[in-house]
Amino acid sequence: xxxxxxxxxxxxxxxxxxxxxxxxxxxxxxxxxxxxxxxxxxxxxxxxxxxxxxxxxxxxxxxxxxxxxxxxxxxxxxxxxxxxxxxxxxxxxxxxxxxxxxxxxxxxxxxxxxxxxxxxxxxxxxxxxxxxxxxxxxxxxxxxxxxxxxxxxxxxxxxxxxxxxxxxxxxxxxxxxxxxxxxxxxxxxxxxxxxxxxxxxxxxxxxxxxxxxxxxxxxxxxxxxxxxxxxxxxxxxxxxxxxxxxxxxxxxxxxxxxxxxxxxxxxxxxxxxxxxxxxxxxxxxxxxxxxx
Amino acid sequence: xxxxxxxxxxxxxxxxxxxxxxxxxxxxxxxxxxxxxxxxxxxxxxxxxxxxxxxxxxxxxxxxxxxxxxxxxxxxxxxxxxxxxxxxxxxxxxxxxxxxxxxxxxxxxxxxxxxxxxxxxxxxxxxxxxxxxxxxxxxxxxxxxxxxxxxxxxxxxxxxxxxxxxxxxxxxxxxxxxxxxxxxxxxxxxxxxxxxxxxxxxxxxxxxxxxxxxxxxxxxxxxxxxxxxxxxxxxxxxxxxxxxxxxxxxxxxxxxxxxxxxxxxxxxxxxxxxxxxxxxxxxxxxxxxxxx
Numbered sequence: 001x002x003x004x005x006x007x008x009x010x011x012x013x014x015x016x017x018x019x020x021x022x023x024x025x026x027x028x029x030x031x032x033x034x035x036x037x038x039x040x041x042x043x044x045x046x047x048x049x050x051x052x053x054x055x056x057x058x059x060x061x062x063x064x065x066x067x068x069x070x071x072x073x074x075x076x077x078x079x080x081x082x083x084x085x086x087x088x089x090x091x092x093x094x095x096x097x098x099x100x101x102x103x104x105x106x107x108x109x110x111x112x113x114x115x116x117x118x119x120x121x122x123x124x125x126x127x128x129x130x131x132x133x134x135x136x137x138x139x140x141x142x143x144x145x146x147x148x149x150x151x152x153x154x155x156x157x158x159x160x161x162x163x164x165x166x167x168x169x170x171x172x173x174x175x176x177x178x179x180x181x182x183x184x185x186x187x188x189x190x191x192x193x194x195x196x197x198x199x200x201x202x203x204x205x206x207x208x209x210x211x212x213x214x215x216x217x218x219x220x221x222x223x224x225x226x227x228x229x230x231x232x233x234x235x236x237x238x239x240x241x242x243x244x245x246x247x248x249x250x251x252x253x254x255x256x257x258x259x260x261x262x263x264x265x266x267x268x269x270x271x272x273x274x275x276x277x278x279x280x281x282x283x284x285x286x287x288x289x290x291x292x
Numbered sequence: 293x294x295x296x297x298x299x300x301x302x303x304x305x306x307x308x309x310x311x312x313x314x315x316x317x318x319x320x321x322x323x324x325x326x327x328x329x330x331x332x333x334x335x336x337x338x339x340x341x342x343x344x345x346x347x348x349x350x351x352x353x354x355x356x357x358x359x360x361x362x363x364x365x366x367x368x369x370x371x372x373x374x375x376x377x378x379x380x381x382x383x384x385x386x387x388x389x390x391x392x393x394x395x396x397x398x399x400x401x402x403x404x405x406x407x408x409x410x411x412x413x414x415x416x417x418x419x420x421x422x423x424x425x426x427x428x429x430x431x432x433x434x435x436x437x438x439x440x441x442x443x444x445x446x447x448x449x450x451x452x453x454x455x456x457x458x459x460x461x462x463x464x465x466x467x468x469x470x471x472x473x474x475x476x477x478x479x480x481x482x483x484x485x486x487x488x489x490x491x492x493x494x495x496x497x498x499x500x501x502x503x504x505x506x507x508x509x510x511x512x513x514x515x516x517x518x519x520x521x522x523x524x525x526x527x528x529x530x531x532x533x534x535x536x537x538x539x540x541x542x543x544x545x546x547x548x549x550x551x552x553x554x555x556x557x558x559x560x561x562x563x564x565x566x567x568x569x570x571x572x573x574x575x576x577x578x579x580x581x582x583x584x
Contacts, residue, residue, distance in 0.1 A: 115535055118519045126537040132495065161453045163493035164519050164535045174495050201455035203424065203466050227410045227456050232521055243407055243456045245418040 001251045004262070004292055011288040012042035012070035013281065014221065014265035015049055021277035028053045031277070032061050038281055042068040042261045044219075045103070047096060059102050070261035071154060071193065071219045072096070072105035076167070077113035078138030079131040081124045085116065086134070093142045097151045106260070107154040107218040108146065109193045110139065111167050118165035131168045139190070140182050147189050154218040155179065156193040159201075161232050172199055172208035179216055191216035194253060195265065197223050197236060200244040206252050214257035222246055222292055223266045234269040238283055240291030250292060262292050293543045296554070296581055303580040304334035304362035305573065306513065306557035307341055313569035320345045323569070324353050330573055334360040334553045336511075337395070339388060351394050362553035363446060363485065363511045364388070364397035368459070369405035370430030371423040373416045377408065378426070385434045389443045398552070399446040399510040400438065401485045402431065403459050410457035423460045431482070432474050439481050446510035447471065448485040451493075453524050464491055464500035471508055483508035486545060487557065489515050489528060492536040498544050506549035514538055514584055515558045526561040530575055532583030542584060554584050 004010060015031050028049040035043055043062075050058050062069070075096040080086045100108040112135045115123040139153065146153050155175040158167035169175050175192045183190040192212055199205050209217070224242030229235050239246055250262065264284045266272055272280050296302060307323050320341040327335055335354075342350050354361070367388040372378045392400040404427040407415040431445065438445050447467040450459035461467050467484045475482040484504055491497050501509070516534030521527050531538055542554065556576045558564055564572050 115519075118535060121519055123519055123535050126535050128493070128535075128537070159453065160451060160493040161521070161524075164517055168493075170493055170495070201420070201452040201460075201462055203462070225456055227407075227413055227415055229453070229524055232453075232524060243410060243415050243418050243420075245420070 001254050002259070005289050008039065008285045008288050009041060010261050011040055011285060012044055012068075012261035012263040013040055013284060014044040014073065014263050016046055016073070017264050017266045017272065017284065018277040018280050019046070019049065020273035021275070023274055026277055028058060029061060032058070032065065032067065034277055034281060036065040036067065038285060040281070040285070042070045044069060044071040044073055044263050044265070046073045047099065050099065050103070055099055055102060062103060068261070069103055069105040070263045071107050071109045072100035072103060074109045074111050075142070075153070076110040079113045079116050079134040081116045086138070089138060090141060093138070094145050097142070097146050097149050101149045101151050105151070107152040107191070107193070109154045109156050109219060111156055111158060112139070112169050114162070114166055114168040115164055123164065128163065128168055135168060136178055136181070139178060143182055143190055152188055152218055153190050154193040155191070156195060157198055159198040171202055171204070172212065173204055176208060176211055176216065186213075186215045188215045191218040193219035193221060195221035196244050196246055196249050197221070197225060200225060200249065205249070209252045209256060212256065217253055217256055217258045219263060220250065220253050220258060220260065221263045221265045223264065231269065234267040236266045236268055238266060238272065239264070239287040246292050262288060264288065293546045294551070296584055298581070300331065300577045300580050301333060302553050303332055303577060304336055304553035304555040305332055305576060306336040306365065306555050308338055308365070309556050309558045309564065309576065310569040310572050311338070311341065312565035313567070315566055318569055320350060321353060324350070324357065324359065326569055326573060328357040328359065330577065332573070332577070334362045336361060336363040336365055336555050336557070338365045339391065342391065342395070347391055347394060354395060360553070361395055361397040362555045363399050363401045364392035364395060366401045366403050367434070367445070368402040371405045371408050371426040371460075373408045378430070381430060382433060385430070386437050389434070389438050389441050393441045393443050397443070399444040399483070399485070401446045401448050401511060403448055403450060404431070404461050406455060406457055406460040415456065420455065420460055427460060428470055428473070431470060435474055435482055444480055444510055445482050446485040447483070448487060449490055451490040463494055463496070464504065465496055468500060468503055468508065478505070478507045480507045483510040485511035485513060487513035488536050488538055488541050489513070489517060492517060492541065497541070501544045501548060504548065509545055509548055509550045511555060512542065512545055512550060512552065513555045513557045515556065523561065526559040528558045528560055530558060530564065531556070531579040538584050554580060556580065
């Protein structure tokens with residue numbers, strides 16, 4: 001297991017972590033500059049932030065600073081109620097692949113979606129099994145396109161509390177079942193993004209990380225689970241402030257040969273997004289050394 | 293599958309559902325009277341409510357109304373940081389078994405506990421695997437006592453969002469692994485309480501219900517998952533108001549031979565606990581017929 005205590009060479013910042021500074025939106029260009037100033041070597045940007053700044057601008061800025069990407073957030077949201085919706089998801093996911101390639105991302109992270117309309121509080125139906133079928137089909141279709149673009153797809157199993165509205169792939173085992181079905185040759189085209197926040201509770205986590213193996217472990221995300229957690233989405237903790245034994249999980253992932261970045265992804269309306277982004281980045285660096 | 297549309301013979305009210313009426317605590321004696329007046333044939337009371345009214349009082353009142361119990365809430369909370377804590381949990385669980393027997397409950401529901409102190413916001417450690425070992429040992433020990441008292445133990449797998457602070461058994465598969473280890477003869481001494489709120493998201497749910505079989509399906513709890521859900525604990529929905537396909541899950545459970553009560557358990561600070569308990573009970577009856 002790598003020693004992170006002396007530097008932050010393997011720290012990546014998911015830009016959502018500092019998308020707000022003192023409660024105000026922070027443009028991606030400023031986030032990139034702030035990371036580069038602190039010797040942070042990698043980021044994982046979100047599509048909406050990239051779109052707001054312009055893909056070409058961000059691509060040039062990333063390259064100018066010699067920044068790596070640890071992933072690109074995000075594709076997915078496959079389920080729909082009709083053919084037009086499925087086609088729109090298909091087209092949008094292909095654009096996401098193209099953007100990820102333009103930015104030099106090592107993978108496109110997939111938050112696969114769930115019951116259509118649920119995220120807007122108006123679920124169109126309750127058939128989770130059908131949504132899962134649409135997700136499987138959507139990934140299968142996108143995989144062909146992504147292979148042409150040499151862009152690996154990383155299925156991110158989301159915590160079961162998001163099964164209705166954000167992602168109906170909710171365990172590593174379920175994600176790997178999809179991988180095994182669609183990519184039996186294990187060439188690294190299709191794998192998983194392991195976010196400790198989503199999977200830390202799973203009694204089968206270690207076994208499934210071992211099942212994934214190096215070829216399928218495409219990204220590793222960290223933050224912490226607070227007790228109490230006051231919001232289902234935006235109350236994630238800084239590493240070390242919660243109950244997740246992050247070093248143990250990182251050990252399991254690295255035992256499989258994963259040697260990539262440890263990406264900090266924190267959504268925190270009440271705490272970190274209220275602080276100055278510089279302070280938040282300093283905390284990420286410190287906790288990366290002491291608690292990851 | 294039984295037809296619930298014409299009556300509410302198989303409705304049970306978990307008394308937490310109406311523990312508050314118009315925001316005020318409602319004594320268990322009044323809850324029992326209100327249920328009996330509406331022809332509700334079964335309840336599942338909570339220990340703290342029983343203790344407040346007196347075990348003898350509640351036992352007599354339940355018998356006087358000819359009420360059945362669908363379970364008793366609850367034992368568990370096994371993990372501790374020291375021998376004294378383990379002993380206290382052991383003693384308290386034995387008292388819970390005795391109370392359940394006195395009340396004529398068909399099973400004692402176990403919310404098994406998790407990281408000691410986490411529920412109070414001060415987790416003593418992060419070793420979830422160790423907590424799970426303590427839970428397994430605690431159930432094993434209690435099972436001997438419960439067998440003497442002819443009181444089946446129903447492990448309730450709780451949603452993974454409670455893994456830190458309430459229960460570190462978080463899937464049916466995990467609960468049934470414990471059952472298989474501790475009760476290989478499947479005599480009905482040890483089983484599971486299936487609460488749709490906790491397990492609806494699980495892609496292995498149907499298979500695990502089939503694995504459980506009639507001997508291990510000791511209780512069936514219903515409510516609904518709202519989109520959005522605004523609180524991790526106390527924002528459960530009335531059946532039909534959320535995204536859980538309850539009839540489908542009930543069908544799976546009944547296909548195994550389960551023929552017991554469908555127990556409504558709703559914690560709802562912002563909605564149902566603000567209403568009059570009589571209105572809430574009326575809604576339970578109506579939705580039991582139309583949405584369960």
